[in-house]
Amino acid sequence: MKSIARVLSELPSLKSIGATVVLLSSLTTFAHAADPPATVPVRELRDLNKSYFPFTPVKSKEEWAVRRAEILRRTQVACGLVPMPTKTPLNAVIHGRVERDDFTVDKVYFESVPGHYVTGNLYLPKKPGEKMPVVLCPHGHWPNGRFMNLNDAGVKKEIATGAERFENAARSPLQARCAQLARMGCAVFHYDMLGYADSLQFADASGNIEHRHGPKAHGFISADAESQLVGYFNLQTWNSIRALDFVLSLPGVDSARVGCTGASGGGTQTMILSGLDERVTAAFPCVMVSTAMQGGCTCENTNHLRIDQGNIDFAALTAPRPIGMTTANDWTKELDTKGFPDLKNLYTMLGVPNNVTALFAAHFPHNYNHVSRTAMYNFYNKHFKLGLEEPVLERDFQLLSEEEMSVWNAKHPKPAGDKIGESHEKALVKWFTEDTAKQAAPLLAPRTEADVAKQREVLGAGWQVLIGGKMPAKGESVHGLGAKEDKGGYLLMRGITTSKLGGVDTTFIYPKQWNNSVVLWVSLKGEASILDGNGDLTPAATKLLAEGFSIACPNLYMKDAKKNPNVYDDGKKKLDSFYGYAGYQYGYNPSLFAERVRDVMASIAMIRDNDKYRTETLYVAGVEGAGPIAAAAVGIAQSKVNQLFVDTEGFRFAKLDDVWDMNFVPGAVKYGDVPALLSLCAPVKTTVVNETKESIAPAVATFGAGKASLELVGKAEGKGTEAVVKALVERR
Missing domain, CATH: 3.40.50.1820 (Alpha/Beta hydrolase fold, catalytic domain)
Structure with a gap:
């Protein structure tokens, strides 16, 4: 079955989604004659004993x-x-x-x-x-x-x-x-x-x-x-x-x-x-x-x-x-x-x-x-x-x-007391942590554009590895159409976005009078954030649709998981080789947080890299637990995104004390936590909900040094999803 990206690429240049709907309607029989894409499977879990680690061939x-x-x-x-x-x-x-x-x-x-x-x-x-x-x-x-x-x-x-x-x-x-x-x-x-x-x-x-x-x-x-x-x-x-x-x-x-x-x-x-x-x-x-x-x-x-x-x-x-x-x-x-x-x-x-x-x-x-x-x-x-x-x-x-x-020997006595065992381990963790903090301090308080470039060279490179993927190249991220419904005032489509980063179930809502802008709606609720239990639009989706936005909503990988499901299954560990050490899991597999960021990156690439689709403006909105995920993706995607709206809900990786938490990312605190993720979004115009200048001081400094736009939404303007939608409509 052709992907929707390919179908659209074969259409003449269109200026409105209304014309697109007319042409897509002629494809209804074709779309429903094919089997819809299967649900995205659980991604293969790798480990040191059973997996195969071949060399990736190079040609030059x-x-x-x-x-x-x-x-x-x-x-x-x-x-x-x-x-x-x-x-x-x-x-x-x-x-x-x-x-x-x-x-x-x-x-x-x-x-x-x-x-x-x-x-x-x-x-x-x-x-x-x-x-x-x-x-x-x-x-x-x-x-x-x-x-x-x-x-x-x-x-x-x-x-x-x-x-x-x-x-x-x-x-x-x-x-x-x-x-x-x-x-x-x-x-x-x-x-x-x-x-x-x-x-x-x-x-x-x-x-x-x-x-x-x-x-x-x-x-x-x-x-x-x-x-x-x-x-x-x-x-x-x-x-x-x-x-x-x-x-x-x-x-x-x-x-x-x-x-x-x-x-x-x-x-x-x-x-x-x-x-x-x-x-x-x-x-x-x-x-x-x-x-x-x-x-x-x-x-x-x-x-x-x-x-x-x-x-x-x-x-x-x-x-x-x-x-x-x-x-x-x-x-x-x-x-x-x-x-x-x-x-x-x-x-x-x-x-x-x-x-x-x-x-x-x-x-x-x-x-x-x-x-x-x-x-x-x-x-x-x-x-x-x-x-x-x-x-x-x-x-x-x-x-x-x-x-x-x-x-x-007697003249050169062996270490003893707090120089051995757990006290020594703790002292070394403290030394490495403080040494990193000392070196990172200038990176988190940039004053010039050169400082911002250095920040991206170190902190950005770190997060690139922590997420474990680059943006898909043009044509590498496509959407396979599964089901399409004409809901009267809008078109509802479901399918799977696939790329080298994996596959993600995605729901699209297209207004019949499109403003040539797409909101990539990133929420841990997935489709339930834009469609209620009866299949009707939620208040957030209703307001965005009324403004002429089309909405793309990925159902992020294992969106309902509370702990890393690659490790836990009904409370029991899937693997017997962890010995309590996270490196046996995260040394071979991306964190659940990273998997979800990669879903957003694939979605961004799919939306922006279709020349015929002609999305003029792409907004990314991170809400309902997915704010840091959206920020991480935009920090890597950068110029492919016009504007970011993010509700962090005050989340910090440093607060996590369980390495199997769904949001745990090894190294996240070393590389500046959520404030650094927001910093790396510059120069993308960014609006942040539930933070203050003091709580995200590194981001404030970075956007200032890079002469980029960063706006903070206070509690007086609403909270959570409501505030993000309001800001998006008013500050686009």
Whole structure:
């Protein structure tokens, strides 16, 4: 069946809806002969275990540049790096050197943020070259992390299967990696992931790190933290960035040869860090680059991260810099046919096909064994131009004891008291929140048009990611006609607006004397806001119709839901993988608020992008719980909207204490809450109900600096829907 947009596009240019009605009447038989569109289905729920995360193919370098920018910005926002947190002094402490035959090992701790310590060991060659290459070594979820020491039975198995050559390397493949790289002339920093080895500040009293999978008031798994995009993954990524700062501050290192390599969770950190920070010149993530399972820990997941992208995309961010990877008999076993060919094609298109490589070794279980490490040594030998004979093979080494590795001792006491556990979590949430507020303050009080542009660059980019979609291009959003009724004084039509953002049931009311203006009526009541239980026009719709407006009313996604229905079904959780952490839901799926904003964006595009329909003026009205939704959509649509009328009802994201609330959006408070959403609507002429100059001061400042029109409707002029309709009629 043709869409109504296409039908209208084939009509001659019309100046009044009356003529349109006459022509549409001749199409009545056609419209009713076809089956009406089905109701918009519940949108597919994605998760880290069962979903498929393919790479989005690109056809040219130019197309890749656009796609790469999208992946990078989403990743930066998801990691809490927009704006970039303040880099405070590291206050690095290096002590307790241990001597080995041809390398040394130092104990290191430094502060990635005030009061939070990154701990690890620094391996250095005894006879370094003029400039030492640098390799960061984050580890995965191996038992005891940096202190890993496999038992005798495990050692025998590793050697028997050909996974390892030496007993010491089998006991600790993590130490083996660092020792060999130091012997190759590299400065190697092996640092703890959160809650492992010397990273004691995130272990509970029993040393159990599983406390990271449950709600904690004001801690990392709480509405407070999610609203600010603070979390384990974000902190661990920040630790990696600061670890890079640390190693590049060491004397004698070569900033032109910087590597990062790790397996499993360490592979996740490797590809994220190298994608975010171009100071990494060659990356080698192991057993993690995959189109399947994306990483199961809270330290590998965060809100917004894997919406429309996944681990193949993160690996691709390193291009055209060299990247190598390995597979195993795990979620990476199909990489040779799913994912790697895309990376190979990308690197070939960029003119550096030899800068991407992979070892396919699905006969081994999840690992970073000698076979995989050998591939990594040869990778760095090649790209760092070390000049060693290949294959570069490990030699046996003397294993370090836990005492020799631990950074804490009597002279350097481990954190205690309020520096560990929940009190430490709360302190970090507070630090990141206050740091963001300090950086956002100038953005929320712009004085010049340049300030407004900067606001959109940061806050606007943040909200773009939080909503998770761009405006559909011309022709991408169309309306499929389902049913049409001639109601005498007006035409009532129903159907589905579809675009790349999804589909939304939409009701249209057309007066027979049209003023060439459309009111996009956005309400959480949906059609019930313009048609009462008897199918008659509501007072609001009656008044707008009398003024000659046509009305488009989308039934926003799951408009009757009170909690996020992607998570809850009759009060029961649909998924068993949340562990109390919102990032397992919002890291893979848009929030319900975002889904609804995207419905409005699709509706705006459908109305404005039909050349033949000739809508001269588009008004957006946000009422009955949908005010912030309408503002968010207009903030993205901008020039496609002539005027916005919004009743906020005093809503603020900061008041929400339930991450499954229908309006909860991770990061909404970080990016300025409702006042920032209103600010981003400038320069669209905007009228706001239920707010004062003081309550939306950022918007008042933004509209003033940009010389745009912002009007406030006080209680004396009515309230809610009545006030919006009155303002629309009088101030259009």
